[in-house]
Amino acid sequence: MSDLDTQIPTTFDPFADASSEDSGAGTKEYVHIRIQQRNGRKSLTTVQGLKKEFSYNKILKDLKKEFCCNGTVVQDPELGQVIQLQGDQRKNVSTFLVQAGIVKKEHIKIHGF
Numbered sequence: 001m002s003d004l005d006t007q008i009p010t011t012f013d014p015f016a017d018a019s020s021e022d023s024g025a026g027t028k029e030y031v032h033i034r035i036q037q038r039n040g041r042k043s044l045t046t047v048q049g050l051k052k053e054f055s056y057n058k059i060l061k062d063l064k065k066e067f068c069c070n071g072t073v074v075q076d077p078e079l080g081q082v083i084q085l086q087g088d089q090r091k092n093v094s095t096f097l098v099q100a101g102i103v104k105k106e107h108i109k110i111h112g113f
Contacts, residue, residue: 045093
């Protein structure tokens, strides 16, 4: 047997099985609530992934009134519209979205430390 008869391992692509419809791994169906550290003890809470048929400005207005904080809607080229709130409001926002009937509890991902 010569050296050429041995099997040469080829590169393995773990994403080769994924079809074009499965791309994104289901990130579109989840609402992501994240915290971003600013300076010192200051932080921002971001909410992304809400459906486009919802009015982001009305949701923001209700969130600001409910939690006594300031916030804004930011247009991101990759993520679309993102709601930003002052402070760590992750748990408050998740309970608000569930109680308002905007998102089911299973479709919320809370990120952060």
